[in-house]
Amino acid sequence: MAAPPQLRALLRVVNELLRNRRYHAALAVLKGFRNGAVYGVKIRAPHALVMTFLFRNGSLREKLQAVLQATYTHSRNLACFVFIYKGLCALQSHVQGETHQVHSFLSAVIGGFLVFGDNNNINSQINMYLTSRVLFALGRLAVEKGYIAESKWDPFPLFTGLVWGLVIWLFEYHQATLQPSLQSSMTYLYKDSNVWHDISDFLIYNKSRPSK
Structure with a gap:
């Protein structure tokens, strides 16, 4: 069944907009929000399902509600963080006319404070996950830059x-x-x-x- 003419016309307009590099930064922010939401669901849903049914007491309805709530929270937070981070990076680059490393750091600090600053179980798990990987990465960076001598063992x-x-x-x-x-x-x-x-x-x- 062929799509209505109005829908085809709308799709053409949308495709032209997506191909227009002039709006790339703004569209990248929206795509980042979309990818954050999708990735949050992919990561949290299986984990929440397993952990809830293994260790949580309650009825089937309560367990499913807990899984959905955890998945929604993770997906929403990740989507909002990506949106804020990419938006602030694009704004700083636009204002200064070029990109600097500090743009990423400041944007992530603000986004993390606003989105992941609420002390709940989901945010705690995400922050602890990142902490271990950040410490590993900083150790490797210190060796790479020569601040720490590479161990012989x-x-x-x-x-x-x-x-x-x-x-x-x-x-x-x-x-x-x-x-x-x-x-x-x-x-x-x-x-x-x-x-x-x-x-x-x-x-x-x-x-x-x-x-x-």
């Missing part, structure tokens, strides 16, 4: 041992300091495995520990 095994030692120590003795989803995962692995009543909850499924 691989420090990764030592780093790994320290990370696992610290996280287990925190879990065992200062559990409340850890992020809730990490607490749930580690409780399942290290605490719930100490409790069983018969073969069913020893091998087939996990039961909550009985209250004392």
